[in-house]
Amino acid sequence: MSTNTIESINNEILLLQNKIKELKISKKDASLEVNSMKLLKEQLKVLTKQNQDSISSNNNNNNFTLKTPKGTIDHKPEAALLRKKIFSTLESIFLKHDASTIDTPVFELKEILAGKYGEDSKLIYDLSDQGGELCSLRYDLTVPFARYVAMNGITSMKRYHIGKVYRRDQPVMTKGRMREFYQCDIDIAGTCDPMVYDSEILKILCEALTALDIGQYTVKLNHRKILDGIFQLAGVPADKTRSISSAVDKLDKLPWADVKKEMTVEKGLDEKVADKIGQYVGLKGQGYEILEKLKSDPELMGIPLAKQGIDDMEILFRYLKVYKVLDKMSFDMSLARGLDYYTGIIYEAIHESSAPPSRSVNPPVPANSSGSSSSKPPKSSKNAVINEDGIDESTVGVGSIAAGGRYDNLVGMFAESAGKKMNEQVPCVGVSVGVERVYSIMESRRKASQEKIRGKETEVFVLGLGGVELEKRMEVATLLWDNGIKTSFSPKVNPKAPAQWKQADDDSIPYVLILAPKEYAEGKVRIKAQLGKDQAGAEDNKGEEVPLESVVAYLKEKLGRS
């Protein structure tokens, strides 16, 4: 069968030209051949033009690179399968907890996303203005959920959502920080008695991280009202609350000295105020232990906001104990979280690989910089992985693997902006699992264990020895497919045996069903289990003879199916 690249069309044209020449020499009619050649020349013209269109519409005037856009990747079969496993593990836990799923479009009206992400708004991808509505790619799954709830007048819902989100950030591909990445969110909208939904979300989070089998993890907890109360006690001016919050949040990466400097020098906070904050934000440990410290502090307990938060935490720890997850928690006064919309409890799950590999607690530095004045850059290691932005990825930690909190205002804000009268506020609490980071942890563990990963699930290979027609292999395959058995065979009419064995081996297919002319004429086939070379009996393994009518039952039994 002829194929049709520009090259092979040229070849066909050459052949036709020769044929035409011959015919004309023998004075025979060559009009059909001439027409065929005209048609091929026209196809050539079209293909060449398409080629040129492709080339001329890109920057390099000649070739362009075959690649995915910066910060995005293809998921090859083994990777796609591992992600699917992560998703089904999470999904079964969400379903256990009474949740339903929704899906929302990958882009929203620009005004829906505007103003929701503070400084991070500059990381939003916009769609081009092509004459219709202005849209942007979704930045997370939380704002779409709040829009969905407000739009549908929902007052109560447990929803999970697994989908891709988009951020024009600096990517760190080897640590799972990409521009297009999956998030797995579960959120509960609706009123409840204090901390009931909050505790269930934390229970779900712990069940999920345990089921994913990624090793040790900790969930850092804090409460925005306690933080706001501390700021009030210390005397932080109300208009500096958010900027001081974001300074406090850096305590997981920077030492207190640096953070205090940022507060006082950069953000103009009084030193005494900063010191007072410093008395509290270093506190972290077991839930009840820290709770006692806070409760026995009359100054702090005298601030109404702080007391509310502390009371909430006491209720929360009681429920977390019933849920048997209190031991995973770290009550951490330095956790502040960037987003403005949190109003109550906040949390972040970290893994042993979350922190950067080097001992320093510095943020990632470009490999060729001299580092900031107040901190030493990590030693450039032999294992440096310099990416296209000049960052040494080996100095970067995976970061947190899940995060969330309570956000009571968001749905109401949407309803108000849309002029919708909502009788009740719809408070929400939820958590987002960073799938790509979990994936990169699981992938390292897999590589270390040298587990063999298949990208497909094929169970039986139908092999034909000389003389058994292709149609017979198709017939047998059809019988197996009709009975739900995953089957393949060589796409050649008359394939040689070695090539067929190779196909079965390359794909690690566990069973080979052999059709040999003599046996097949007698209504029999041979089925051989593919054993690894080092397994017992591999050398003597000749398979079993099975009558054709019992093949399905035989294979189902071997495959562990009824």
Add this chain to the structure above:
Amino acid sequence: MSTNTIESINNEILLLQNKIKELKISKKDASLEVNSMKLLKEQLKVLTKQNQDSISSNNNNNNFTLKTPKGTIDHKPEAALLRKKIFSTLESIFLKHDASTIDTPVFELKEILAGKYGEDSKLIYDLSDQGGELCSLRYDLTVPFARYVAMNGITSMKRYHIGKVYRRDQPVMTKGRMREFYQCDIDIAGTCDPMVYDSEILKILCEALTALDIGQYTVKLNHRKILDGIFQLAGVPADKTRSISSAVDKLDKLPWADVKKEMTVEKGLDEKVADKIGQYVGLKGQGYEILEKLKSDPELMGIPLAKQGIDDMEILFRYLKVYKVLDKMSFDMSLARGLDYYTGIIYEAIHESSAPPSRSVNPPVPANSSGSSSSKPPKSSKNAVINEDGIDESTVGVGSIAAGGRYDNLVGMFAESAGKKMNEQVPCVGVSVGVERVYSIMESRRKASQEKIRGKETEVFVLGLGGVELEKRMEVATLLWDNGIKTSFSPKVNPKAPAQWKQADDDSIPYVLILAPKEYAEGKVRIKAQLGKDQAGAEDNKGEEVPLESVVAYLKEKLGRS
């Protein structure tokens, strides 16, 4: 617990103002309350600014509408679950046929998509130029696959891909034609003996459409070489091939008279040439029947291209007979398909709902137009559904539900554009299942059958009668969750019984586990199966008393699990 919309913050401020007044009157210290009020006023300022930011960044100066962008929808739980069912049905069939899955980014570099879709290129969504690479949202899953194959130097692969694609088309939402929609593709890349992979793709397509249980369907088949051969025989000038092709393709919607008129009047074809085409493109019917007609036509068989195509079809029908799907096929000379990149067999699956509901074969007309001069518009029906573009959606058919063909050039074209030397051509053949159209068919069937659809899978509701603390319900729920049982309970500390029964009923939860103080103290619970009101024994149904330690085993048995 206080909630924080602008309204409730204002309320809190009012309360504090009163308190401060009282304290000052009694000459007490009000500084803490004054500070709390300042903090709340600052929160108010931030929220109001956020609100205004949201509002001012949209067109209407006051409110904006809460909606998804034109042509996109949210998938509510029941819809999301039905789509998931469709995906797993398709996926299990693809896996049976030796395929692996990949995932690609939702946007590609602009130059990758440029020049691949002919006239449809104007329907591509672009991302805004934000200073980096220029990108566009993927238009289908085929071009990304070809890019993936070329990029990774793959010569042989069976891949399936379920994902969303994006087209700035005129939407017809009630018939599943949207701007963002799922496709389920399976393609086989690599050389094979003639028609082996082509026949397997058709086998997979039929297995899929049968498994989806959508009712009667037909697969229309044709071959580009036969069409090109017919054009050559008729004398179509080489440069008019594609435009005449696209006229022929309209024969499923327009009568021959209109198509001939388009060919001669609009596209300048000689009338004799058009008539010759007309002799062939009306042919359609059973595979072998049409094949015989063509084979017994010496003129056509004398055109090399046409003979190649006819030979291919003969081999194909032989394999389709072995695969037991030949009866689903219609060999249809009028099928031409729009896309330039098909090089061999082409096919389209249609359903009884594919054609417009009215008897005419006209394309959808705006409800207020007077119709084209050569054909009458369908009668405007009482059931007219006028969409925002003025189209009456009730006059539109669902269209084809799956389509595809062989495309041997595409991978090679990518490789060449990228300057990659590829030793072999990588021929491909595949099919794309129009999930949204299948979904809209299944949804109509569901509505007709009035089947009750749940959006969640919760199995047990833990109900507490007066005096049994929330923590006890949490404990029992934890026991059930630890054993994989999907469980929920009321989020109130002291819920009334009627509200709890309502929650169990609203969510159609099949089992209720009742904790009553006396029984619970004796280590027993009561488990009640929720029967429908009309089911036998509903009135006497008081449930069974079960010891706490046997609860898991009891429920697993009832739920049909080991």
